Amino acid sequence: MIVAGIMSGTSLDGVDVAIVEMPGGRLLEHRSTAYPAALRRRLLAVSDAECHTREIARLHFELAGVYARAVGRPVDLAGCHGQTIYHEGRRATLQIGDGSVLAARLHAPVVCDFRPADIAAGGEGAPLVPFADYRYFRHARRTRVALNIGGIANITILPAGAGVDGVIAMDTGPGNMVMDALAARASGGRLRYDRDGRMAARGHVNRPLLDDLLRHPFYRRKPPKSAGREEYGAAFVERLLASRLPMEDLMATAAALTAASIAGAVRRFAPAKVDDVIASGGGVRNRHLMGQLAAFLPGVRLARADEFGLDAAAKEAIAFALLAYETWRGRPANVPGATGARYAAVLGKICPCPR
Numbered sequence: 001m002i003v004a005g006i007m008s009g010t011s012l013d014g015v016d017v018a019i020v021e022m023p024g025g026r027l028l029e030h031r032s033t034a035y036p037a038a039l040r041r042r043l044l045a046v047s048d049a050e051c052h053t054r055e056i057a058r059l060h061f062e063l064a065g066v067y068a069r070a071v072g073r074p075v076d077l078a079g080c081h082g083q084t085i086y087h088e089g090r091r092a093t094l095q096i097g098d099g100s101v102l103a104a105r106l107h108a109p110v111v112c113d114f115r116p117a118d119i120a121a122g123g124e125g126a127p128l129v130p131f132a133d134y135r136y137f138r139h140a141r142r143t144r145v146a147l148n149i150g151g152i153a154n155i156t157i158l159p160a161g162a163g164v165d166g167v168i169a170m171d172t173g174p175g176n177m178v179m180d181a182l183a184a185r186a187s188g189g190r191l192r193y194d195r196d197g198r199m200a201a202r203g204h205v206n207r208p209l210l211d212d213l214l215r216h217p218f219y220r221r222k223p224p225k226s227a228g229r230e231e232y233g234a235a236f237v238e239r240l241l242a243s244r245l246p247m248e249d250l251m252a253t254a255a256a257l258t259a260a261s262i263a264g265a266v267r268r269f270a271p272a273k274v275d276d277v278i279a280s281g282g283g284v285r286n287r288h289l290m291g292q293l294a295a296f297l298p299g300v301r302l303a304r305a306d307e308f309g310l311d312a313a314a315k316e317a318i319a320f321a322l323l324a325y326e327t328w329r330g331r332p333a334n335v336p337g338a339t340g341a342r343y344a345a346v347l348g349k350i351c352p353c354p355r
């Protein structure tokens, strides 16, 4: 069966669609659709923000149309992550983009709202992608880390030869989110991100500021743990700007924070020497960031998911096609070692094809 995985992450850059053939898991097609600037602004205005419920309800319905257009072809099933507008670990999470509206538009059943079942099972509701990391990247003799650099960065540690119970995963801290906000500030809103890390490369890391940021207890806390715009959104960026450092230096420091917190989590929480770090997400296109990360991870092979046969930009969307398929088959797909759930749960809500 042909399954669409629809992912829109915390970067709020747009929608990634992966068309996957199941049960084989082969990627047939990947497409990215950017959010129009006005839609992005409206989503930001309801993300961890005070706003009118009317705006949330309207976006909930409008996004379904955006997702349907992004899929743009017939499928047998779709798995839709939705747009997170609030996430607070074990307490609450909300992804919008209505599944029934999407099912009607696609003429196919949709699985949506994957995270609450895991939270109901005592988990963080995140990360859910480790299910796919385990399937694609586990190795009998090599300890691997699957890294995704989206708005937030997260890792899945796959110890050599370990079963799914041995998987460890967590958010490590900011991915691109802080750098994106700085790029927008520095350009008066013209730039959505620091292309290839050019601005960061012109600046100098402010060591005292970096050390101060890295002292936050989040980085030392044992997994499971998750982060979002609640931690690294507007308020965090305002604090950085208050330092009055030159923009280039702030960008360099933000890039170093992303790289250092990823490397720190790999060092701290991997139970054995790591052989491969397999990177995906939009952040792999930031050359400066990848250089920093390599410098923080001596002796480790840092590669892109593409080198392992998985499209780096499509990985999370592929994961949601896989997760939808599991739910459709009635099988659990959270990884309790990753989310901290007490049991493996069947995830999501199935919206049947209305006719």
Ligand SMILES: Nc1ncnc2c1ncn2[C@@H]1O[C@H](COP(=O)(O)OP(=O)(O)O)[C@@H](O)[C@H]1O
Binding pocket: 008, 009, 010, 011, 012, 013, 014, 149, 150, 151, 152, 176, 177, 180, 192, 193, 194, 195, 196, 197, 280, 281, 282, 283, 285, 286, 287, 316
């Ligand atoms: N050429 C590039 N240079 C630097 N950063 C990039 C580039 N292309 C994409 N990105 C980063 O990737 C982000 C999108 O990554 P993505 O994996 O879609 O994140 P999310 O899952 O949070 O939406 C952008 O916001 C931007 O920060």
Ligand SMILES: [Mg+2]
Binding pocket: 007, 008, 009, 010, 011, 012, 013, 014, 015, 016
């Ligand atoms: Mg994205």
